[in-house]
Amino acid sequence: MIVSVSGLACIRGGRRLYAGLEFTLAAGESLRLTGPNGVGKSSLIRQICGLLPCTEGSISLSASPALADERAALDADRRLGEALRFWARLDSAPSDLLDQAIERMGLDALAELPVRMLSTGQRKRAALARVLASGAALWLLDEPGNGLDDASLGALGRAMDAHVAGGGTIIAASHFDLPHSFTRSIDLRYCAP
Numbered sequence: 001m002i003v004s005v006s007g008l009a010c011i012r013g014g015r016r017l018y019a020g021l022e023f024t025l026a027a028g029e030s031l032r033l034t035g036p037n038g039v040g041k042s043s044l045i046r047q048i049c050g051l052l053p054c055t056e057g058s059i060s061l062s063a064s065p066a067l068a069d070e071r072a073a074l075d076a077d078r079r080l081g082e083a084l085r086f087w088a089r090l091d092s093a094p095s096d097l098l099d100q101a102i103e104r105m106g107l108d109a110l111a112e113l114p115v116r117m118l119s120t121g122q123r124k125r126a127a128l129a130r131v132l133a134s135g136a137a138l139w140l141l142d143e144p145g146n147g148l149d150d151a152s153l154g155a156l157g158r159a160m161d162a163h164v165a166g167g168g169t170i171i172a173a174s175h176f177d178l179p180h181s182f183t184r185s186i187d188l189r190y191c192a193p
């Protein structure tokens, strides 16, 4: 099992968002999180990667996660290629993975541009390339399609398909359909306490 969530609750700002959440994900599975604004999709993703505490219930991971959320998490002053290489080195990922990620996300022509000059969609593609290049088995994607044009959405879908086909695992929160056939789906509306 790559992810195992048991009896999980989340309290934010004194409000209980969800409780008694239970699911497991194996290698090669992908889970879509849905539900209205504020239901707790981002909070759950942040709990899974350890950025928010679990005060009730438990999460156990048997693979390292890589996160792409609304922050690019790339040094704004570095050129894009360098900023991505910085993370790939930290992740000890093979360099061909980074080249492949840059190509997959259509970023070759932007590699020399400082990160601060990227457009919204380009920044999102860069954050996704960081995850693709990490070599992490578990991808945590918070609204990965936001800001992407049709071609980039297609590229994202193909990258997700390939990750799952290769035994990777994905948890993605998305308000709209992504071009990937998720194996599982949870609507957090129905997990409210």
Ligand SMILES: Nc1ncnc2c1ncn2[C@@H]1O[C@H](COP(=O)(O)OP(=O)(O)OP(=O)(O)O)[C@@H](O)[C@H]1O
Residues within 6 Å of the ligand: 012, 013, 014, 017, 035, 036, 037, 038, 039, 040, 041, 042, 043, 044
């Ligand atoms: N730092 C915080 N302190 C207190 N409450 C917070 C904090 N961050 C988020 N919240 C609240 O937690 C709730 C869940 O937020 P979260 O971002 O997880 O929802 P979401 O389902 O991802 O929403 P969206 O669809 O808008 O992205 C919201 O009501 C939000 O106001």
